[in-house]
Amino acid sequence: MATRADVARLAGVSPSTVTYVLNGQRSVTARTKARVKAAMRELNYVPNAFARGLAGSHRGLLALHFPTDVHGFTPTEFAYVSAATDHARKLGYQLLLWTNRITDVEELHALLGQSIVDGVLLMEVVAEDPRLEVIRDSGVPFVTIGRPDDARGISFVDSDYRAMLRLAVDYLADLGHRSLVVLGQSTANLERGAGPTRRITDAVEEPARSRGMAVTPINVEFSSAGGAEAFRRLLLLHPQPTAVVAYNELAVPGLIGAATAEGFLIPDQLSVLAIGLSVLSAESCTPELTTVTPPISRIAQRAVEILAGAIRKKSSEQVHELMDPSLTVRASTCEPRSPADPHASASAASRSADMRPNGVEGLRPSGPQCR
Amino acid sequence: MATRADVARLAGVSPSTVTYVLNGQRSVTARTKARVKAAMRELNYVPNAFARGLAGSHRGLLALHFPTDVHGFTPTEFAYVSAATDHARKLGYQLLLWTNRITDVEELHALLGQSIVDGVLLMEVVAEDPRLEVIRDSGVPFVTIGRPDDARGISFVDSDYRAMLRLAVDYLADLGHRSLVVLGQSTANLERGAGPTRRITDAVEEPARSRGMAVTPINVEFSSAGGAEAFRRLLLLHPQPTAVVAYNELAVPGLIGAATAEGFLIPDQLSVLAIGLSVLSAESCTPELTTVTPPISRIAQRAVEILAGAIRKKSSEQVHELMDPSLTVRASTCEPRSPADPHASASAASRSADMRPNGVEGLRPSGPQCR
DNA sequence: CTGAAAGCGCTAACAT
């Protein structure tokens, strides 16, 4: 491994000059700069991260904290992590992955105490997040992806839930739907409360009212079994909703599976619009899912950028950014269609059991039915 | 931040003594040791990771490389990563997450060149893995989770596929199944070849032969849509298999969804046994999946341990470990049952379309049907 | 615009 001294010798300059061409903290003649750069290239010089961390204040390390007990780690989550990793690298940082339970504040405290990271990215932030106090006290700069109820004193990048739900509701209303179910994540075993589900439940109200849509929230576990349960609950409602807006990645396959098993055609009899999924996740369902999503990589990028900025300037100015969502129409939504079966009329009086088609005509492959 | 010198002063010893009570590399009187420890506690002393990395050879950092283009990152994958993180921490290491495409060898080379990590853990190893040469050349110790075709010169921890498939086949044969489909992952767009799918296809042969079971391999994309396609292909087979052994986490929900949509009762008409899933994944399906799985956390732990050992001893002795699988019976498998419908007899002559039940009796909730 | 030199906090070889 070549060191800075080697480069300096080869270029015929002093070691500090090498440093300065590297970080541009003071001006260097074009000529010497060129010679130094040539030397660096020739020796295949890479500055030693540890020496840097020791001498300066730049550690070159960021931590990404992903709690293991809020909900599972999905392919969508990975899209965030992977985008953050990439962008961090571009800014000269490596990402440490920290996975503790969100309530293991002691562990986090110890990790922070070692001061080996320049900053921390927090994922899966819940309404009252116990991590916040610890990390705020530690003085280490941090940015959250998502946000707590009380966002004073912190910087965050988050999805714009109001915009997402307006987009979703308008789209479904335009298709002709008059009612919908909002499928969220149960917070039963999470005393601190999950922010997004509540935020979504709130955000749907205004657009639904203005479009005259009836809304029923159903919160279930973050799992395929949760989706099956959601469908069971949905069957008990009357009038039965013709559309579902789902913010529960793992429940969606279960919901679709259960619905299809009952002879519900998707999207003909039940439109499913998923919120927040990565493209990969959306396209890997059958039928492929119509989605309203935030710009995942941009969120991750901005979070890293803001964090890097906070580290550099040491200014604790807070940045709050909500990112604009976009609608991608795929195969899981369409206008509501009354099944041919006369029993299955959409009248409010019909019993839910009547909705189930009785004949073999309900049995078809579960591929895209529409569009 | 207190330094080693502060501790030494407070304890009335020399700085190096502090070092030695810390790492036990030479004996220290019980008394002085006690005094030093007290001082450390009082000052809340944490050794500076960067100074350590600079002065010694211990960086305290491991990299976990997860390629983004082999297949998606699932909750099961996260179980490995999270277990590795935990165990690394116990051994005094932090884990860096590196996510590049598996073919981005240059990037990996650059990462390795900075020599900021003591060792590397490689996940998602494919049959001919381009990463291996690069990392071998770099001289950085590494351990793979999974293994390439040619495992000479490397240390790995992997699932014992032969044992897994013997377990799976025996279990299904004992239930009375006479034929099965092996559902693997298509390697269409992965020129280097995915190891596990082929290994599984191979490993099923011997036990299947000895139990007189017919085997049909079906490889599809790693997605829910892939599962739906698998079911479509399965319908074209005759005699139609009564069981599926699936090594394709994301395809399983799609397969079950498609099957249920066709009126196939799971597990009554089609048993599904999943290979390699984490408990969380298995339990979040509807019905919950019977699985044959390797001990995920132990694999991750062993990999970290072996890596730590290789780093410490600098001996390049190779360790090859195959971990014993276990069978967990849940709700997705049972003995094959002929549907009440007479058309659906299991005779080899029956057309596949005949397998589909025609009446409403096929329509039932998709919860556990058996056991 | 450039060079010299003092650390950063620790490890490990060398003394005692």
Added chain:
DNA sequence: ATGTTAGCGCTTTCAG
């Protein structure tokens, strides 16, 4: 059993 000391490779202040 314990103390002393020379670096590790870099950042940054102080001098030119």
